[in-house]
Amino acid sequence: xxxxxxxxxxxxxxxxxxxxxxxxxxxxxxxxxxxxxxxxxxxxxxxxxxxxxxxxxxxxxxxxxxxxxxxxxxxxxxxxxxxxxxxxxxxxxxxxxxxxxxxxxxxxxxxxxxxxxxxxxxxxxxxxxxxxxxxxxxxxxxxxxxxxxxxxxxxxxxxxxxxxxxxxxxxxxxxxxxxxxxxxxxxxxxxxxxxxxxxxxxxxxxxxxxxxxxxxxxxxxxxxxxxxxxxxxxxxxxxxxxxxxxxxxxxxxxxxxxxxxxxxxxxxxxxxxxxxxxxxxxxxxxxxxxxxxxxxxxxxxxxxxxxxxxxxxxxxxxxxxxxxxxxxxxxxxxxxxxxxxxxxxxxxxxxxxxxxxxxxxxxxxxxxxxxxxxxxxxxxxxxxxxxxxxxxxxxxxxxxxxxxxxxxxxxxxxxxxxxxxxxxxxxxxxxxxxxxxxxxxxxxxxxxxxxxxxxxxxxxxxxxxxxxxxxxxxxxxxxxxxxxxxxxxxxxxxxxxxxxxxxxxxxxxxxxxxxxxxxxxxxxxxxxxxxxxxxxxxxxxxxxxxxxxxxxxxxxxxxxxxxxxxxxxxxxxxxxxxxxxxxxxxxxxxxxxxxxxxxxxxxxxxxxxxxxxxxxxxxxxxxxxxxxxxxxxxxxxxxxxxxxxxxxxxxxxxxxxxxxxxxxxxxxxxxxxxxxxxxxxxxxxxxxxxxxxxxxxxxxxxxxxxxxxxxxxxxxxxxxxxxxxxxxxxxxxxxxxxxxxxxxxxxxxxxxxxxxxxxxxxxxxxxxxxxxx
Ligand code: GLN
Ligand code: ZN
Numbered sequence: 001x002x003x004x005x006x007x008x009x010x011x012x013x014x015x016x017x018x019x020x021x022x023x024x025x026x027x028x029x030x031x032x033x034x035x036x037x038x039x040x041x042x043x044x045x046x047x048x049x050x051x052x053x054x055x056x057x058x059x060x061x062x063x064x065x066x067x068x069x070x071x072x073x074x075x076x077x078x079x080x081x082x083x084x085x086x087x088x089x090x091x092x093x094x095x096x097x098x099x100x101x102x103x104x105x106x107x108x109x110x111x112x113x114x115x116x117x118x119x120x121x122x123x124x125x126x127x128x129x130x131x132x133x134x135x136x137x138x139x140x141x142x143x144x145x146x147x148x149x150x151x152x153x154x155x156x157x158x159x160x161x162x163x164x165x166x167x168x169x170x171x172x173x174x175x176x177x178x179x180x181x182x183x184x185x186x187x188x189x190x191x192x193x194x195x196x197x198x199x200x201x202x203x204x205x206x207x208x209x210x211x212x213x214x215x216x217x218x219x220x221x222x223x224x225x226x227x228x229x230x231x232x233x234x235x236x237x238x239x240x241x242x243x244x245x246x247x248x249x250x251x252x253x254x255x256x257x258x259x260x261x262x263x264x265x266x267x268x269x270x271x272x273x274x275x276x277x278x279x280x281x282x283x284x285x286x287x288x289x290x291x292x293x294x295x296x297x298x299x300x301x302x303x304x305x306x307x308x309x310x311x312x313x314x315x316x317x318x319x320x321x322x323x324x325x326x327x328x329x330x331x332x333x334x335x336x337x338x339x340x341x342x343x344x345x346x347x348x349x350x351x352x353x354x355x356x357x358x359x360x361x362x363x364x365x366x367x368x369x370x371x372x373x374x375x376x377x378x379x380x381x382x383x384x385x386x387x388x389x390x391x392x393x394x395x396x397x398x399x400x401x402x403x404x405x406x407x408x409x410x411x412x413x414x415x416x417x418x419x420x421x422x423x424x425x426x427x428x429x430x431x432x433x434x435x436x437x438x439x440x441x442x443x444x445x446x447x448x449x450x451x452x453x454x455x456x457x458x459x460x461x462x463x464x465x466x467x468x469x470x471x472x473x474x475x476x477x478x479x480x481x482x483x484x485x486x487x488x489x490x491x492x493x494x495x496x497x498x499x500x501x502x503x504x505x506x507x508x509x510x511x512x513x514x515x516x517x518x519x520x521x522x523x524x525x526x527x528x529x530x531x532x533x534x535x536x537x538x539x540x541x542x543x544x545x546x547x548x549x550x551x552x553x554x555x556x557x558x559x560x561x562x563x564x565x566x567x568x569x570x571x572x573x574x575x576x577x578x579x580x581x582x583x584x585x586x587x588x589x590x591x592x593x594x595x596x597x598x599x600x601x602x603x604x605x606x607x608x609x610x611x612x613x614x615x616x617x618x619x620x621x622x623x624x625x626x627x628x629x630x631x632x633x634x635x636x637x638x639x640x641x642x643x644x645x646x647x648x649x650x651x652x653x654x655x656x657x658x659x660x661x662x663x664x665x666x667x668x669x670x671x672x673x674x675x676x677x678x679x680x681x682x683x684x685x686x687x688x689x690x691x692x693x694x695x696x697x698x699x700x701x702x703x704x705x706x707x708x709x710x711x712x713x714x715x716x717x718x719x720x721x722x723x724x725x726x727x728x729x730x731x732x733x734x735x736x737x738x739x740x741x742x743x744x745x746x747x748x749x750x751x752x753x754x755x756x757x758x759x760x761x762x763x764x765x766x767x768x769x770x771x772x773x
Contacts (some may be wrong), residue, residue, distance in 0.1 A: 001322045003367040004056035007043045007332025018529040046156045053368040059151045059158035060144040069127040071163045075191045076140035079130045097577045125527035129172030133179045137191045164211035196237040208242040215248030223256040234261035248329035248624045270330035294330035303358045304366045306389040313374045333360040337522035339537035355392045402539035419641040428649040441762045442493040447566045448744035449498035484558045491759045495563045497555035505568045506576045510535035512547040536578045543595035546602045553606045564605040565611040570639040575617035586635040596643035604647045612654035633668040661689035677703035680740040694728030704740020713753040719761035737762040
């Protein structure tokens with residue numbers, strides 16, 4: 001029996017890499033200093049795993065930015081627009097890499113960055129490879145080889161990790177018509193073979209090829225590409241190949257995977273424990289393949305349940321023999337924070353809660369403990385660890401910190417009535433129109449106004465105790481009042497309070513809800529140098545007191561125009577937190593929905609007539625396989641409806657979504673039954689609206705008329721044109737005018753200028769409609 005790790009967090013336990021890279025970009029650190037930071041992180045990670053006793057330690061799991069981007073560099077898949085930089089300017093690799101990730105705007109160049117998108121169903125984002133019809137590949141970067149040798153020099157016989165060739169192609173995009181990227185496999189494989197040969201010559205024995213696309217629905221043709229590609233690799237290399245799939249079952253790709261000529265097959269048994277039985281009942285046991293059992297959760301922060309894992313390991317060992325069973329995390333540990341030992345503040349994370357958790361470093365120890373226990377070593381310390389593990393799980397099962405009978409009772413008592421408004425949209429719309437009396441093409445914004453350095457600074461000062469709560473509140477009140485007055489003067493119809501008091505749209509609510517805890521140092525990489533510190537949902541969720549009524553009703557008291565209450569929806573709160581693993585996600589989501597519902601009702605009671613429940617993350621929660629979509633959408637939409645349905649017909653519920661691609665789930669979005677949806681679509685030039693039109697979306701809709709991600713101020717004319725496109729497919733009576741997302745990352749000057757143009761655009765739209773009437 002052996003332990004293997006699939007990947008270790010590379011940002012550094014104190015986010016050293018983030019800080020160094022950002023300083024390098026700012027010209028405050030040399031390339032050499034940045035490389036030095038990288039090599040010291042690698043070496044710390046390797047030593048930590050070695051000392052813990054991990055048998056197979058990964059290398060090339062490190063990256064200065066992203067592992068898919070590294071693969072582009074390895075294979076020379078460098079888009080045309082960087083070629084001049086590369087050849088004529090001879091940009092060093094490190095700068096070329098950052099130029100591809102972030103764009104290059106200097107020395108007369110204006111080269112856009114490569115696109116970025118979500119890594120499967122995680123919150124990590126990778127750089128999307130770009131392929132052209134006559135794409136050539138050459139071995140361009142020796143990073144993997146260098147890191148292998150670097151590890152070797154430090155006494156570590158590391159296992160190089162690469163994105164497998166098929167997933168690398170599938171994760172990319174064709175940048176021109178006329179070919180399919182998988183056709184490039186024949187050109188790509190020689191580069192992989194060259195790399196594998198070099199690794200072999202340098203003394204490597206194993207290589208880990210990550211093929212997470214095996215977790216997706218694949219066509220037969222795609223499955224055949226896997227078969228051919230791996231046969232080709234097998235013919236050309238002696239290296240032992242570890243094929244790693246994670247985030248889902250192999251599913252209908254199982255027979256393809258089993259037939260691949262690889263030596264080790266890795267299974268994610270956290271996501272899909274049932275696949276172990278499936279696999280053990282095939283003819284795999286009679287082959288010589290090794291199974292790597294991903295029993296330790298690489299996606300979440302909970303302590304492993306040793307008894308459950310030992311059961312799975314025992315089952316596999318009985319069938320295959322212990323020497324053909326490996327113990328591993330479910331996926332790379334990239335997705336969990338580095339080290340629970342750094343959480344030293346007992347009031348933030350109490351010892352009781354801490355004993356339920358494990359971060360990357362602790363998960364490494366778990367792998368080793370599991371091996372000791374599973375291989376029946378008489379090892380007193382492992383036995384103690386097992387007893388501790390059982391006790392921690394027992395404690396968690398019954399802890400009063402987690403279990404709130406009142407919440408469970410309330411969830412059980414939910415009926416379908418709780419998820420329905422009193423009347424259908426048409427009736428609600430008439431009543432809302434009567435009480436709100438809004439013009440055609442009403443204007444609004446998505447919620448946040450610029451979080452200036454000043455605003456963030458006050459929050460820092462409050463945290464450090466340099467400002468009293470009263471002083472801080474005074475600042476917030478002043479900022480809010482200014483925002484309200486400015487919106488009134490500008491002629492916006494539905495105002496917002498600006499969200500100045502909020503650090504983050506999930507954290508702000510998590511901090512006020514029972515059942516959530518926070519970490520001091522629980523950072524995980526989101527993309528490049530950007531890290532997030534997700535809240536942890538440990539227990540049953542409830543809302544001890546109103547969360548937003550104070551600032552919303554303060555803002556409302558300053559104006560006679562409606563101020564929109566602003567809440568984060570249950571699915572988004574769930575999606576952007578570490579979620580408890582002792583009950584289904586849907587149950588946790590329902591609890592959050594009830595807490596948000598209470599807030600919606602309280603806002604209504606305090607006189608707020610319009611309430612927005614943001615669900616930007618509803619699309620990203622979609623399961624990887626289509627067959628699981630309906631189940632997810634059913635409970636996610638239900639949760640939204642529960643949160644929104646406690647109010648009278650007159651109260652107008654809005655929702656907001658961004659990160660597009662709603663076309664395939666449009667019916668479910670309609671089924672949320674929000675009175676108004678504001679949605680991002682200015683970048684896709686309203687293409688999204690086709691879906692809304694084809695489906696004839698029943699409720700009101702505000703297609704975002706300008707892209708808030710850029711400081712550029714759009715003209716009134718552009719926005720009218722976009723709205724004309726919308727009008728062509730959606731009746732004017734259903735349309736709102738708004739930007740495509742919150743404005744917190746923008747500065748005030750461009751925000752004001754753009755919104756003034758937007759108000760003018762709405763006026764001119766109204767004028768044409770009344771002229772035609
Ligand atoms: N109301 C939020 C804001 O304006 C919505 C943010 C989002 O969609 N991500 O900031
Ligand atoms: Zn948004």
